[in-house]
Amino acid sequence: MARRPLPRILTDRAPLTRGRELARTAADGAGDIFHPLITLSRGLRRLAVSGGQRWRATPQDRRAPMCFLIGACVLVVALAPYGPLLGLLAVMGAAAWAGRDHVPAPTGPDEAEAARLRVLYEALVPYFAGDGDPEPLYTYGGDWTAAFDAYEFDDDGRIVRLRLLYPAYFTDGEAAARARIEQVLHAKSGRGREYRFDWDEEANTLTLAVLEALPTDIAAQRFVTAPGETVLGFTDPESVQRTLPVTDGETARDEPPVVWRTGPRSTAPHLLILGQPGSGTTTLLRSLALQALQHGDVLIIDGGGTGEFGALAGRGGVLGVESGPSGALATLAWAAQETERRLLTANRARQAGEPAPDDIRRPLWILADRPTALAHLAAAEGRDDPQRLLQVPLRHGRAAQVTVVVAEQFDSSDLLSEPVRAHTRARVVLGPATPDEVRAVLGAAPHTTPTPVVPPGRGYARLGAGPVLRLQVPATPDPYDEATGEAHRRAVLALLPERTVPAGEQPAGRPVRMTKTLTEPATGEEAPGRAAVEEPTQEAGPPSASATGPTGGAITVHGTVRAAGAEG
């Protein structure tokens, strides 16, 4: 039997679809036309509902006075000229306001963000799931919303903050267990950014936060610090409780510093800086030298021999810039004797019931850049390791106001002497370093994830047993380096003390020999304490040194320094 076709109205769907579209368009148009009326009526209804609620909430005894007040208001409005019209406008206005659409603020993550959080949750399951837990917080295919109680995303949909709960049986006291979780979160939240992990062991919560890059635009300048305080660099605002005003020449702002205290009350009186080549260790030494020269004297051992301290040579307070083994040995021998002299003088003064004389209170800084390179050269010449002479200042420098700072490259750190390792309780690591390398130097791992690429002067600092702080050293380049920008060059030159050796007396570009007489008193009483810098000698030849004993006489140190170029 042939099939009978269905009636056209049932098979032809075009009129039906057209009808639906027409109806939808008409509804949209009506919605637009009647929108004000809809808003007003919704507002009037909301006002009525809220008025009813207020009436019901009003105690019985206050309803009569309230009625009277409302009646009086209505009467005043009715009798006032244009009162009813104004009253009507006011009611309509209030209704329009009350009836406006409240678009609810979007809450919760969108689809992509939820997917990211789910991935993070699933990645953590193997570490946080516990066998035999009747109600596991972390389980395959489980509910991530129960584990993650706060999260924040940036505009690109990447996590910038996450707080998660973990089971109480997770071994959060073990560094290895923590490190595993931090590694997973780091990898899954996006590499190339720095994260901080805050473990709250009491509340069993872990907070991950993406850290802003530290400012790299702070140049050398006079920092507002007390005597005995030195700025190593700048860090995160939440890591320290203090800020310092800094300026970029035009605008001033406050930045959180890493302040290192030296002197008799310091718990970390000597500093060791380690870093990769080019990470900024010499720059940090230069920055420390400029700050130290405000209140003290500085001796520089330039083991690298690249002349990067040439701008300091011949300046007031700079007792020497030594780049050869013999000069370094003589200078350090003097420094060791000076430390002993200061201790003896202080002791005598204490026994006599007198205050310590001024000359032993002036801080003396020994800044040694790459001393292991000098050790190698000294050994080749059959001489002693200059580091051995650092032992006395390192051991007794705290009481004698002698501060030692040693900067060395990672690959030569095995050659550092035992006293240097043992007595440098303030530590800085600069440049790219793995968490294990940072832990090996600072004695504690950072709470942040080091990034593989960092700007020069970026690293971590730890003062004594304090926390590990992120650090950005202020830009303090060599002002005689041609690559140095004009602004930075001027900033550094402005901080240099006056010359005690006129620059014009030295032929530019030719190595010159400086003679410095570091005088010592025969007795501790009328000790000048500070080096008297003689005029430079123009004689050429290899560096040589001679020194007398700690009880008197003069120590003459010859050192080859780079000839100073013209200043801007």
Ligand SMILES: Nc1ncnc2c1ncn2[C@@H]1O[C@H](COP(=O)(O)OP(=O)(O)OP(=O)(O)O)[C@@H](O)[C@H]1O
């Ligand atoms: N804090 C900083 N801000 C800006 N630039 C810096 C900073 N520290 C270092 N630099 C720049 O990085 C380069 C290397 O710095 P520096 O010579 O101090 O490194 P280093 O660790 O001593 O390396 P090397 O031993 O190879 O000389 C220089 O051009 C210097 O100007």
